[in-house]
Amino acid sequence: MSFSIHRAVVTAVRTLTPGMVRVTFGGDGIADYPTTGIGDEYVRLFFPPQQDAEPVLPHSTGESWAFEDDVTPSQMRTYTIRAVDRAAGTVDIDFVVHDGGVAAAWALRAAPGNVVGITSPTGLYDPPADLEWQILLADATGLPAAARIAEQTPDGVRTRIVIEVGHVDDVQEITGRDLEVSWVIGGNGHGPSCFDEVVRDLAVPEGVGYIWFAGETSVMRGVRKQLRHVRKLPNQAYKTIGYWTVDVERWVERWNGLDEATRAEIDALWDGWDAPGTDQEAITDAYHEQLERLGL
Numbered sequence: 034m035s036f037s038i039h040r041a042v043v044t045a046v047r048t049l050t051p052g053m054v055r056v057t058f059g060g061d062g063i064a065d066y067p068t069t070g071i072g073d074e075y076v077r078l079f080f081p082p083q084q085d086a087e088p089v090l091p092h093s094t095g096e097s098w099a100f101e102d103d104v105t106p107s108q109m110r111t112y113t114i115r116a117v118d119r120a121a122g123t124v125d126i127d128f129v130v131h132d133g134g135v136a137a138a139w140a141l142r143a144a145p146g147n148v149v150g151i152t153s154p155t156g157l158y159d160p161p162a163d164l165e166w167q168i169l170l171a172d173a174t175g176l177p178a179a180a181r182i183a184e185q186t187p188d189g190v191r192t193r194i195v196i197e198v199g200h201v202d203d204v205q206e207i208t209g210r211d212l213e214v215s216w217v218i219g220g221n222g223h224g225p226s227c228f229d230e231v232v233r234d235l236a237v238p239e240g241v242g243y244i245w246f247a248g249e250t251s252v253m254r255g256v257r258k259q260l261r262h263v264r265k266l267p268n269q270a271y272k273t274i275g276y277w278t279v280d281v282e283r284w285v286e287r288w289n290g291l292d293e294a295t296r297a298e299i300d301a302l303w304d305g306w307d308a309p310g311t312d313q314e315a316i317t318d319a320y321h322e323q324l325e326r327l328g329l
């Protein structure tokens with residue numbers, strides 16, 4: 034599917050919990066929105082310079098996007114498609130509303146008629162064939178994806194979900210077949226995460242299974258180390274995705290402060306990522322080891 038960019042108009046806004054706002058997008062640009070149907074499909078959103086202004090939209094370059102030379106590019110952030118309603122011609126996105134941030138501030142003020150740009154989606158959830166069980170672990174940012182995956186999981190697959198939210202009031206209802214949901218309170222930029230303990234104590238069932246994690250990057254690294262290096266799960270048995278970074282401003286400052294050769298060396302680690310036979314998890318190991326060594 035070639036990459037596309039759509040103009041999306043807010044049609045409704047609903048506060049789900051004190052920490053999460055659901056925004057429904059519609060309009061002509063969304064009428065034939067090219068969903069993949071994958072539960073954690075994510076998109077790039079392009080925000081306008083002011084809340085009620087028109088965003089500057091990039092154009093598709095086939096596999097990515099680019100802005101014209103003479104424009105100020107819109108601020109871009111990554112979000113999950115929580116739901117697609119073909120009949121209504123809308124998509125829902127659930128925003129964590131935290132302090133600071135272009136996207137969170139936009140979502141807090143979102144009102145019908147506001148416009149953003151939205152790309153076509155990509156999914157990462159990729160369980161093995163003949164799946165018998167899955168464990169979905171997420172912080173508040175991964176909650177929309179985990180909830181959609183659970184809703185879409187077919188009969189015959191046992192699903193266990195553990196979600197970490199910052200406050201007990203941020204607990205939501207999650208529905209699905211053969212589903213067990215637990216909530217832990219912590220992490221999410223408010224304090225230490227419980228996931229180290231959760232994953233260390235995780236009872237992993239027999240049979241064909243899949244463990245999926247989405248959340249803050251340093252928490253993700255701890256979870257990934259447990260799954261890959263302590264439990265020694267094979268690559269296809271898990272997926273761990275960093276959705277955001279605590280104090281990202283400091284991270285960016287440190288990254289920009291690295292000398293060019295070091296940055297180039299780190300970027301070069303991704304060369305060959307898509308080549309047949311590449312062990313992508315080995316590349317990911319090397320990437321995280323390098324960054325951790327540099328305090329990133």
Ligand SMILES: Cc1cc2nc3c(=O)[nH]c(=O)nc-3n(C[C@H](O)[C@H](O)[C@H](O)COP(=O)(O)OP(=O)(O)OC[C@H]3O[C@@H](n4cnc5c(N)ncnc54)[C@H](O)[C@@H]3O)c2cc1C
Nearest residue numbers: 075112113129131134135136137174222276277279280281
């Ligand atoms: C594949 C993918 C899917 C995602 N899906 C969703 C989704 O469905 N819903 C969702 O809410 N987020 C989702 N995210 C995370 C979202 O992209 C980030 O939280 C993003 O940084 C928010 O942008 P911002 O402009 O609000 O904040 P930024 O400008 O990026 O950051 C401003 C400040 O806020 C902090 N910050 C950023 N995010 C959070 C947070 N969640 N909690 C506390 N502090 C934060 C930063 O460290 C920084 O200090 C997803 C990310 C990825 C990669």
